Amino acid sequence: MFNQFFETIxxxxxxxxxxxxxxxxxxRVCQLRKKETLLLQGSMCMSASYIVKGLLRVYHADPQDNQFVLKFAxxxxxxxxxxxxxNQQAAIVTIEAVEATKVLYTDHRSLLALFGQVPAFERYVRLIQQQALVDMQQRLLSVMRQTADQRYLQFIMTYPALVQRLPQKQIASYLGISPEFLSKLRGQMSRGATRHAMPFLAQA
Structure with missing residues (x-):
């Protein structure tokens, strides 16, 4: 388990x-059951979690309890x-296990102490934070510039394994469309009706 973590670092x-x-x-190690919450929106995020095995979704819920998936981890x-x-402020997202998930987690104080002990780990965290910012920027551009069918094609090309692991409703939430519209898109794809979208993917 830790060997996997070390190889990633x-x-x-x-x-x-x-x-x-x-x-x-x-x-420390934590085992989450399917649909178990790791972090609840509005509470304080007390830990940062590295996923050893499993799948989490990170989402924000509005006052009407509409859920908007920001990412899958x-x-x-x-x-x-x-x-x-x-910053020790209220969390703006909920983190929930899509399937049984095992994580390694650390708290804020332990992480800061680790930065002092292992400068290489601080650099690693800084690098993955930079990559996370790049990924979020690309996601925002995708939402602004791509049509729904282009976003879906981009998703299945970027995350082919996740398509089989995620409920259609959660994929739709990530793409910013309704489950019904996603079902329609999938039907169109099976008939080859979205081929016109492919040339635009490289521009996203």
Whole structure:
């Protein structure tokens, strides 16, 4: 389990044996059941979680309880409300297990202490935060520039494995369309009716 974590980190920065020992001491294991909540919107985000196995969805709910999925987090990715975790303010998202999920998690104080002990880990966190910002920027551009069918095609090309793991309703929420419209798009795709969308994907 920790070996998997270390291999993920070492894609970005080198780690010594002492570094690995310090990281192991700073993290704990948590097993989530399907539909169990890791973080509830409005509460304080007390931990940052690395996903060993499983799938989480990160979503915001409006006053009418309409849910808007911001992202899906799967193996070797992180799930956290950054504003709440680092600034100690109320979380603006809920994080829920789509399927049984195992995570390694650490709290704010332990993470800051780890940054002091293992500078390489702080650099790793900074690098993945930068990538998260790039990904969010690309997602915003996708919502603004692409049609619904283009966004769906982009999703299945970028995350082919997730299509089989996610309920259609949650994919629709991520794409910003209704489940009924997504069903219609899937039907059109099966008949080859969305081929015209393919040339536009490279422009997103």
């Amino acid at each position: 070492k894609r970005f920065v080198p780690l010594s044996t002492d570094d690995q020992a310090a990281i192991t001491a700073a993290f 799967t193996e070797n990715e992180w799930a956290v409300d950054l504003g709440s975790f680092f």
